[in-house]
Amino acid sequence: MKFPNYRERLRKREFCLFFGVSRALSGRYRGIAEDLRRRGYTLLRFAGKPYFLPVLLRHAKHVFFQPPCEGYLESIRAWCIEHKLPATYLEVGHFPQKDTIVMDRMGVNAESELMRGSLDFVDERIMQNYRRFVREWRANHRCATPSPEESGYIFCPLQLEDDRNIAKHSPYQSMQDFIRHVENKFPDDTVFFKRHPKDANPEGCYAISPKSRMVAGDPLMWAKNAKLVYGINSTVLLEAHLLGTPVEAVGDGFLRHPEKEKVLAALVDKQMPRTAADYGYWLSRYSDFHRHDNPLGKWKYCFIRILYAPLSLPLTTRLARKCRVALSVLRRKRARKGA
Secondary structure (H helix, E strand, O other): OOOOOHHHHHHHOOOOOEEOOOOHHHOOOHHHHHHHHHOOOOEEEEOOOOOOHHHHHHOOOOEEEOOOOOOHHHHHHHHHHHOOOOEEEEEEOOOOHHHEEEEEOOOOHHHOHHHHOOOOOOOHHHHHHHHHHHHHHHHHOOOOOOOOOOOOOEEEEOOOOOOHHHHOOOOOOOHHHHHHHHHHHOOOOOEEEEOOOOOOOOOOOOOOOOOOEEEOOOHHHHHHOOOEEEEEOOHHHHHHHHHOOOEEEEOOOHHHOOOHHHHHHHHHHHOEEOOOOOOHHHHHHOOOOOOOOOOOOOOOOEEEOOOOHHHOOOOOHHHHHHHHHHHHHHHHHHHHHHO
């Protein structure tokens, strides 16, 4: 990999620094990255814990996190709050996940500002757009109907056990505990369980009663034709609610909010197409991107912090040397300004 001349980049205030390898900005967040570049910002991205973090944060206009923010990432977030550096969480959307992303000032799911803050901003325009979206969603999801003998069942989509919804916002620490709870709660009903598509556990790893079944296929088909969808906060539950199926959620999540229709309307309003041409509306409403410049630095560039801790790679000797050169140039420029 050929690295740019950092001294020249610093003179032009177009400083880019890469740690490890990440395709985040060329994939899921490509649209918003291109929009920010058109606005004149340079994007810095990291696969793991960056070196010279205090220096980078001092000159940042904004910080974007991709959850989960755990370990040292929590300290970065606390640092941003303490020094009033605007920060925003980026995550996949819901309707559907593969085509949308969302941003939030506080977190995602149960930690979202929709759960912790006021919903007064949800006006009649947002509610009308939500009702129109629900009509279109139902028209576009006319799922196949199971055979007549497969009716009157309860559908339970399972989650990943290491998902934050399970670890932090659920009374159940394993899917086997949840299965046992469901079968005890509905002893007279037939329950259809469906594994999460990313569940790497082998087939037959979950013990279920003879009356229950483990099904496969489109989860929306099973959700639409169920008499009840029961599960821990997940996108399938939100989609089932839009389809009009009765939904009961356990744990902390959007569907447990007393004003869940307002929450869902806000979710629809805040989700952004991955390929949108202009993200100005969402940056203004659902982030503090335009609130003010970084009080610790006056450079006009944007620090995009995309977090994939498992992909963190150590610095090569050559890259470490170039980083030290960049840091020394930064220090000299600050010293000249102080003089």
